[in-house]
Amino acid sequence: MDRGWYHNVVVSSTPLTSVMDCVSCIREPTEDDMTLIRQIIMSDEEAIQELNSETTILYSVLERLRLQKDKHQENIRRARSLLTLARRLPPELLARIFETCAKSGWTRAPVAVSQVCSAWRKAATFPRVWSHLFLDLRSGNSTGKVEFWLSKVQHAPLHITLDIPLESPSLDEVLGLLIPRSKQWHTLVVKSVDSTTMNYVFRRCSFPLPNLRQLNLITETESSQGEAVNMASLQDAPRLSRLLIVQPNLPQWSSFMGVTKLHVVLSSSTLFTPSINATDWIEMLQALPELRDLTLELSKPGTRTYNDTQPTVDLPHLELLTLHVSPEVNGILLTMRAPALRQLHLRCSSEPLARPHMPSGAHLCQFLESSPCVRLLELYDVDVERIDFVRCFELLPKLEELRLHDSDIADEQLRLLHGGNGYCPNLARLDFHWCNYLTGSALVNLTRSRLPQDEREGRVPSTMPPTRRIHEVAVINCLHVKEQDVLDLAEMTLCRLLMRSDEDHCYTRGCCNNERYRQRLRLRHNNKLPETVIL
Template structure:
């Protein structure tokens, strides 16, 4: 039987085009460009169905603006045509100043009205002239804009994005002296990597509806003096990630976040005052997730931070060698006759290169906050501390370089399931 005859009698030929299109959609994975082309090349019928199913062609598309020749621009034009009328997601993978292929750029700009998201490379520098041209486009569907790193020019003329009615997420890396203007008030997610604390703060004060914000600052200048309106309240902010390497890291003094739940502080060895953090936490009483990375906090500082987060359920410490010590671990130890520190704590993750604690002290603390299902069912009084859902311990590096806890440690915590307590055991 010929291949054509086999296809004619094949049961899949009887499937409605709508169902076949759904099957195609399930076959599209991480290699979506190859996957979409693969299903469209099986036969003419499949090609017709695939080409007339726009959602198969709308995943993030990497566009190399500096690609030589016309082949890529022709393929790009066909791909974008198949995605119509749905929004498309574009990522510029490489940009060299003065070397952009005009044919490729024009094909992308033709569908600017349908861009759902646009991302620029962070490791390269985006030509300011291109950014200005993008700002002049109508971007009616654009919800996410990541400008990456903009090439620095001595140009103080603002770049203004005005035709972006749906923009909600915005990211930029160190725009230099060129002001970037977006409709800040409509943003719900903001990511700024900037060496100007003043620029960061001026942008923040215009973002009244933020839900998630991530800020990275490496500047050494003072924060602005803005009068009597401190702190600025962000009434909807839920997640705040702050990555600092500054001489005067008093940034939290400027902010009030009454509904904040997730706080991540990457302090890069910055000396942090407990007073600043405590004052901020008093304005953020609903924190449930607290993360410190490379923080020069003492055990007392960490105890204070946890105590001022009464609803804390998740604590993550990375490279915090000065604070994860016996003093802090003792404070977490649960006793029936004492008010526990962090009574809601369920998840603890500690990653570090150096151990500054006693194994028995850590094992005893972990075991003190664990009860089996039978123990919980038979206890007449409910424990005043939550039971662990996850404890992850990793010291000394990764793989074979990771620290191995002793058999005594394993014996103290033997009642805890391996899917709750994860650590490297000494098997010698």
């Protein structure tokens, strides 16, 4: 930049006459002195006016420089924007990102992103961006939205969500537009107020669905006539593998041969809570021979009556079982035999009992007799007798992870897991929340007993199967686990004082937030805790 103008700026230097040096008497100035003083004032005022003019010129130069600087900064910003990753992403990857946004619940994502810039508008032309169609039939012009969406999706897979109110005049027209595209349906989610509307949708959809993978049916109540949801018309779906059913009663169907994942949520109103019939449960499962993941959940806290029965159903491929029910319903375990089960999650849907629930412990032990391959056992607010813990340990030689929430397990039961000759030799992870009968010293002793013999004695470690030592211990809100116990555990393994984010059931319930305890622990140790303490 040429800086010559800066050196050519001439600032006038008007001589400054001191009035004190000119007057003959400061206390009593004469007439001549007063005339001289007036001349000095006039001279200084003229000098100020000249300086103001020069200052204005310099301010205008400064403003011109500031504007030039802003222009250069804006040019830099635009230049850098051309170098960002977003500018260099190929349209195929952008389209995948937009599709993920729509899948996560941002229903207007395809419309919004297509109005950002030409590059995004080009990426939004990919048909898969428009694959997720969310229709709330309470809003107006649903048919117009369907027509617009189908024109964009072309032949890409369709993931449809229908939210149907009690009265929906546009339902017939919407179904009339969607049914001709039935071969593109990959996911269908239907939400209705009662079973009558749901059955009407099923009757309209009584045609082959060759590519349907996932079906979610959510019904708040049965109809006033007591009409149950009838899924008989949805049998011709050879690729259907995932089912989510939310309704007051257990679903019934003739056969869904390919379903591998079933999640049943039994909803209930304040006026009527239907019982759970074991016979209906067995008949439901017998129609799912390939089932691998099964969840039964009660939508509201409280208890349900359970009608027991003697017959059982074999689930040879079941690997994951989750029961989020009241303690009285845990007897449903006796209706199933799952020899290949890997994970068992028992969670209480009602308020925790003040004492162990004896029938739950007996049912659990009897169920585990036919499930010797369980690797993960979680008991969430499902407390059993201590003798039942011992029996569970005997029945689980392959157990790798134990999760207990609000349990009465004590030191005596942990001692049964000590050393290479203890129960559950493959146990590698412990996760204890609100276990107030358990001491920290018991956890330390258990972890130390699982160390290789050479490592315990301070010698060079010898080779030993890694599954025989405890890899991680989580302790959250356990009354008798002290700070020194945490530090002792951290010397031998990972000690976690934090939930596992969304993998932990406590994360959604918010019952094990120990932020204040973890903050105090950091401050006491000046943020210099071992890396093996996970905060």
